[in-house]
Amino acid sequence: MLTDEPGQDAYKASNPGISAASPRRTGGDLVQLISPEGERISHPEFDLWVSDVTDEQLCSLYEDMLVIRRIDAEATALQRQGELALWPPLLGQEASQIGAGRALRDDDFVFPSYRDNGVAYCRGVEPTDLVRAWRGNALSGWDPYRYNIATQQIIIGSQSLHATGYAMGIQNDGADSVAVALFGDGATSEGDVSEAMVFAASFQVPVVFICQNNHWAISEPVRIQSHIQIADRASGFGIPAIRVDGNDVLAVLAVTRIALDRARKGGGPTFIEAVTYRMGPHTTADDPTRYRDANELEDWAAKDPIARLKALLLTKGLLTEEVEAQAQAKADEVARKLRAGVINMPDPAPLDLFKHVYSTPNSWIERQRDHYSRYLESFNGSTQEGAL
Amino acid sequence: MSKLTFARAINAGLRKSLENDPKVVLMGEDIGALGGVFRVTDGLQKDFGKHRVVDTPLAESAIIGTAVGLAYRGYRPVCEIQFDGFIYPAFDQIVSQVAKMHYRTQGRVNMPITIRVPFGGGIGSPEHHSESPEAYFTHTSGLRVISVSNPQDAYTMIQQAIASDDPVLYFEPKRRYHDKGEVDEAADLSTALSMEKARVVAAGSDVTLVTYGPLVKTASDAAMAAADEGVSVEVIDLRSLAPIDFPVVEASVRKTGRLVITHEAGQSGGLGAEIAASVTERCFNYLESAPVRITGFDIPYPYSKLEMHHLPDLDRILDGVDRALGRANSLSGLEG
Numbered sequence: 001m002l003t004d005e006p007g008q009d010a011y012k013a014s015n016p017g018i019s020a021a022s023p024r025r026t027g028g029d030l031v032q033l034i035s036p037e038g039e040r041i042s043h044p045e046f047d048l049w050v051s052d053v054t055d056e057q058l059c060s061l062y063e064d065m066l067v068i069r070r071i072d073a074e075a076t077a078l079q080r081q082g083e084l085a086l087w088p089p090l091l092g093q094e095a096s097q098i099g100a101g102r103a104l105r106d107d108d109f110v111f112p113s114y115r116d117n118g119v120a121y122c123r124g125v126e127p128t129d130l131v132r133a134w135r136g137n138a139l140s141g142w143d144p145y146r147y148n149i150a151t152q153q154i155i156i157g158s159q160s161l162h163a164t165g166y167a168m169g170i171q172n173d174g175a176d177s178v179a180v181a182l183f184g185d186g187a188t189s190e191g192d193v194s195e196a197m198v199f200a201a202s203f204q205v206p207v208v209f210i211c212q213n214n215h216w217a218i219s220e221p222v223r224i225q226s227h228i229q230i231a232d233r234a235s236g237f238g239i240p241a242i243r244v245d246g247n248d249v250l251a252v253l254a255v256t257r258i259a260l261d262r263a264r265k266g267g268g269p270t271f272i273e274a275v276t277y278r279m280g281p282h283t284t285a286d287d288p289t290r291y292r293d294a295n296e297l298e299d300w301a302a303k304d305p306i307a308r309l310k311a312l313l314l315t316k317g318l319l320t321e322e323v324e325a326q327a328q329a330k331a332d333e334v335a336r337k338l339r340a341g342v343i344n345m346p347d348p349a350p351l352d353l354f355k356h357v358y359s360t361p362n363s364w365i366e367r368q369r370d371h372y373s374r375y376l377e378s379f380n381g382s383t384q385e386g387a388l
Numbered sequence: 389m390s391k392l393t394f395a396r397a398i399n400a401g402l403r404k405s406l407e408n409d410p411k412v413v414l415m416g417e418d419i420g421a422l423g424g425v426f427r428v429t430d431g432l433q434k435d436f437g438k439h440r441v442v443d444t445p446l447a448e449s450a451i452i453g454t455a456v457g458l459a460y461r462g463y464r465p466v467c468e469i470q471f472d473g474f475i476y477p478a479f480d481q482i483v484s485q486v487a488k489m490h491y492r493t494q495g496r497v498n499m500p501i502t503i504r505v506p507f508g509g510g511i512g513s514p515e516h517h518s519e520s521p522e523a524y525f526t527h528t529s530g531l532r533v534i535s536v537s538n539p540q541d542a543y544t545m546i547q548q549a550i551a552s553d554d555p556v557l558y559f560e561p562k563r564r565y566h567d568k569g570e571v572d573e574a575a576d577l578s579t580a581l582s583m584e585k586a587r588v589v590a591a592g593s594d595v596t597l598v599t600y601g602p603l604v605k606t607a608s609d610a611a612m613a614a615a616d617e618g619v620s621v622e623v624i625d626l627r628s629l630a631p632i633d634f635p636v637v638e639a640s641v642r643k644t645g646r647l648v649i650t651h652e653a654g655q656s657g658g659l660g661a662e663i664a665a666s667v668t669e670r671c672f673n674y675l676e677s678a679p680v681r682i683t684g685f686d687i688p689y690p691y692s693k694l695e696m697h698h699l700p701d702l703d704r705i706l707d708g709v710d711r712a713l714g715r716a717n718s719l720s721g722l723e724g
């Protein structure tokens with residue numbers, strides 16, 4: 001329901017925080033609608049974009065965040081148990097991903113990075129499919145066209161160009177859907193991301209760049225990437241930008257809706273910097289104690305995205321025992337399914353190696369496949385000459 | 389002599405180069421406090437400072453492009469590309485600038501840049517972390533390309549690469565990083581085997597088996613297994629992939645009359661093709677059978693559950709040895 005167009009109030013807002021004519025962003029302010037303590041902070045412009053969010057929907061945002069945190073924890077545990085080869089935790093980034101993911105319309109198209117499992121979950125990707133590639137059973141877990149989300153990109157920043165090109169297609173088709181690129185703070189240093197912003201601004205295409213600034217690119221703090229706020233980079237390209245508290249699901253929902261709405265109406269690209277924190281290691285192979293201070297982690301733990309929405313729901317009297325139990329039950333059920341799906345996932349067959357390299361038959365591949373199949377058969381006991 | 393892992397041996401070589409030449413600077417992603425994702429640069433930033441061991445912003449084209457500028461200014465940059473599959477954003481700078489600068493400027497500008505690339509598969513990684521892109525670079529004139537197979541070579545050859553006035557791509561077999569070996573840290577670089585030279589790592593008389601990097605160990609194991617069956621395999625570690633030390637390969641083939649080449653990279657247009665063609669040109673009359681290539685398939689590097697099928701292993705290499713010898717093998721009875 002949250003994926004519907006925002007309420008009428010929103011349309012009355014003439015210039016919600018960003019202006020197409022003179023690209024700028026909302027000063028140094030961080031858009032925030034829920035304080036770390038869980039107080040609802042009202043804002044004359046941004047409130048309009050979430051005024052349609054019902055109490056029930058607020059609870060469902062809570063449930064989504066709880067579920068995705070649980071998926072993340074279960075995947076981490078599965079990796080520790082040797083069931084997955086690797087996992088990139090999103091712990092701490094739930095509000096950024098659920099807020100952005102729940103703002104989208106079905107016909108929007110997302111180009112995510114490896115860490116954006118929360119957004120993929122919002123698109124409807126099955127939990128087992130989220131981890132398929134991390135188990136090593138495939139290079140990707142789902143059909144992009146089924147959920148309108150591309151597979152997870154590992155080459156840093158590359159997907160920002162893909163989203164921009166997809167948006168060029170939307171523009172040519174005269175459609176009103178939007179392409180969304182998700183990437184990290186580190187990614188903004190890659191040439192691809194700058195070039196994507198050049199194209200997006202030049203053609204004024206309907207693309208939204210969502211940068212989750214989680215403060216780290218593996219061991220490198222964000223200050224190695226930029227001496228100004230990441231959002232300020234966009235204005236140099238002529239792209240309006242907005243800095244949002246990435247641990248505030250309501251604020252992320254609001255600003256994503258603003259950017260999407262702007263894109264749908266021909267207003268061109270928007271850059272969102274969601275300021276958040278990577279609470280876990282870069283991946284399960286990483287050891288952050290080598291490079292970051294435990295105090296930093298503590299500071300951010302106090303801004304936890306789930307705890308703050310929970311505090312708000314409690315204050316509002318919305319988080320009844322029943323609601324909490326229901327959310328927990330859903331998380332348990334999803335985690336159970338994920339685990340079962342992983343453990344029962346059949347191994348790929350050796351000759352699957354040669355599938356899908358090309359869309360049409362290819363003589364090199366066929367020859368190698370044939371030879372390798374003979375090679376495998378040669379272990380089957382039959383005398384080799386006889387078998388041929 | 390000390391017993392070092394592969395990664396520690398490179399680390400020790402880097403340390404030596406940093407100590408010996410103030411113009412040596414290390415650049416890369418996560419090479420500082422973290423010490424690199426494989427810990428190859430562990431402790432170097434602490435000891436040499438942030439200006440000599442530089443954590444760069446996340447941009448490979450810029451790492452190599454700025455190394456070009458540093459080289460112009462008289463520095464000897466040593467760039468780390470975190471994984472093989474991340475070298476492509478820097479491809480333009482490597483191929484169009486690093487490789488061509490000396491030729492373009494009629495020898496007036498040197499590019500003494502070393503580009504370290506952990507390469508190859510076998511460690512269960514996700515996409516882009518297991519590739520063998522060496523042939524792109526051996527195909528590019530102006531670059532020297534080397535690959536190391538043991539801690540001692542890793543230690544000496546990183547120093548030779550850094551000391552070279554030409555640009556060098558230094559391919560490190562990441563699945564061997566934890567292998568230990570004796571390293572003579574007092575080794576004299578001027579008398580150590582040149583990084584351009586191939587080495588016979590196991591002498592033999594029936595078949596020549598040519599390889600480099602991660603498969604040197606696999607090939608040596610295969611030679612031992614073959615010996616049990618009475619087949620004598622001579623294993624050559626190329627060490628230098630561009631230029632290739634053909635005299636060493638030729639001398640072996642003249643003796644054995646049979647050639648098997650193995651590498652992880654795909655077959656078509658790979659180094660095996662170059663070696664087979666050159667050996668055929670140079671010692672056609674000595675060959676008793678067609679050269680055999682045992683390589684990765686011509687597919688994108690696969691998901692890790694199947695990577696062991698893609699990578700040449702001991703059995704596949706022995707099957708190739710059998711083919712070269714005309715013994716029963718998986719393709720017996722097939723023509724061509």
Ligand SMILES: Cc1ncc(C[n+]2csc(CCOP(=O)(O)OP(=O)(O)O)c2C)c(N)n1
Pocket residue numbers: 115154155156183184185186187188214216217218278282417446448470474477
């Ligand atoms: C082109 C490229 N270079 C390097 C890497 C290795 N690498 C993987 S993730 C990462 C850090 C990315 O940081 P950021 O963009 O902030 O995203 P985050 O991981 O924090 O979500 C690096 C350097 C890569 N995947 N691709």
Ligand SMILES: [Mg+2]
Pocket residue numbers: 184185186212213214215216217218
């Ligand atoms: Mg980051």
